[in-house]
Amino acid sequence: MSLLDIFRSRKPNSANLAKERLQIIVSHERTRQLRGNTINLQELKQKLVSVISEYLHINEKEFSVQLQHDADHSVLEMNVTLPDSVET
Amino acid sequence: MAKIIVVTSGKGGVGKTTTCAAFATGLAMRGYKTVVIDFDVGLRNLDLIMGCERRVVYDFINVINEEAKLAQALIKDKRIENLYILPASQTRDKDALSLEGVERVLDNLAKDFDFIVCDSPAGIERGAHLAMYFADSAIIVTNPEVSSVRDSDRILGILSSKSRRAEKGQSPPTEHLLLTRYSPTRVQSGEMLSVDDVREILAIPLLGVIPESQAVLRASNAGIPVIVDQESDAAQAYADAVGRFLGEKIPFRFINPDKKSFLKRLFGQKEKEYV
Numbered sequence: 284m285s286l287l288d289i290f291r292s293r294k295p296n297s298a299n300l301a302k303e304r305l306q307i308i309v310s311h312e313r314t315r316q317l318r319g320n321t322i323n324l325q326e327l328k329q330k331l332v333s334v335i336s337e338y339l340h341i342n343e344k345e346f347s348v349q350l351q352h353d354a355d356h357s358v359l360e361m362n363v364t365l366p367d368s369v370e371t
Numbered sequence: 372m373a374k375i376i377v378v379t380s381g382k383g384g385v386g387k388t389t390t391c392a393a394f395a396t397g398l399a400m401r402g403y404k405t406v407v408i409d410f411d412v413g414l415r416n417l418d419l420i421m422g423c424e425r426r427v428v429y430d431f432i433n434v435i436n437e438e439a440k441l442a443q444a445l446i447k448d449k450r451i452e453n454l455y456i457l458p459a460s461q462t463r464d465k466d467a468l469s470l471e472g473v474e475r476v477l478d479n480l481a482k483d484f485d486f487i488v489c490d491s492p493a494g495i496e497r498g499a500h501l502a503m504y505f506a507d508s509a510i511i512v513t514n515p516e517v518s519s520v521r522d523s524d525r526i527l528g529i530l531s532s533k534s535r536r537a538e539k540g541q542s543p544p545t546e547h548l549l550l551t552r553y554s555p556t557r558v559q560s561g562e563m564l565s566v567d568d569v570r571e572i573l574a575i576p577l578l579g580v581i582p583e584s585q586a587v588l589r590a591s592n593a594g595i596p597v598i599v600d601q602e603s604d605a606a607q608a609y610a611d612a613v614g615r616f617l618g619e620k621i622p623f624r625f626i627n628p629d630k631k632s633f634l635k636r637l638f639g640q641k642e643k644e645y646v
Binding site for chain 1: 516524564
């Protein structure tokens with residue numbers, strides 16, 4: 284800090300601002316990249332249907348798979364409507 | 372078997388080619404047989420930075436297309452023993468790089484060299500992907516500036532998902548952060564992201580910090596890799612980074628402002644900077 288600096292107006296700390304903005308955007312982009320690249324929902328559904336079909340007669344139309352994202356977690360939801368009588 | 376190093380960043384103008392030239396030269400100065408390859412097809416510049424632009428006859432694409440032999444295209448550095456340059460093509464379009472072609476050339480080079488340093492083009496197009504794909508190690512060149520840090524993070528994501536090592540079931544390429552154009556005085560006054568800030572965001576090991584230096588422009592003007600100018604701060608910082616890459620424990624320099632004289636402090640003379 285020099286003598287002249289005292290008379291200059293203090294600038295806000297822009298490095299901190301940069302860091303905060305970066306932390307937010309980088310974490311956002313990382314999760315999106317992770318989610319976007321790794322799961323092929325359609326393929327997952329096909330495979331689940333084929334596995335379940337080995338054990339149960341199910342109608343593919345009454346089978347749904349959904350992936351939902353919240354701020355800090357993701358939910359994979361699977362819904363199967365079973366036929367009226369199931370023999371185990 | 373050579374170790375393949377890619378120098379990459381995503382963003383342009385952060386110092387990839389400068390770093391590539393310095394790093395390859397640094398490895399050769401330590402006695403390792405090193406070749407540095409320009410992957411920036413259509414916009415070659417490594418030849419200028421290495422000062423061999425008038426000696427380019429054949430290039431990387433010629434070798435890939437088998438129009439020239441590797442030995443014909445490799446340019447031996449005039450100053451440094453053990454150092455060779457494989458320039459990019461200036462005329463062809465970037466689709467001329469094929470995965471098989473690049474692999475064949477790298478495998479051939481790997482038989483003769485200790486290190487293969489790949490200068491990636493900016494962006495995330497084909498040339499950048501190919502430069503990264505075969506790498507054993509990646510040097511991520513980053514400026515302490517928001518767009519550069521963000522792009523580096525993107526590149527790290529691509530690097531970990533698309534590499535030959537990963538596809539072969541080996542450990543992914545090692546990642547090394549090289550912070551360039553660093554200005555300790557601006558960091559101190561809160562105008563620039565600090566080494567620790569960038570490290571915290573990117574979360575990869577720090578290889579080196581290269582200070583903003585007049586020596587870099589001087590070196591590129593003359594076509595001499597900056598690491599050769601051993602008196603300069605940038606050269607010393609690059610030499611330290613090369614040492615660390617080879618596994619030596621070297622303390623970081625040039626990350627704190629020089630101590631100013633009483634008079635300079637009194638009048639607040641700013642460090643000269645060309646940004």
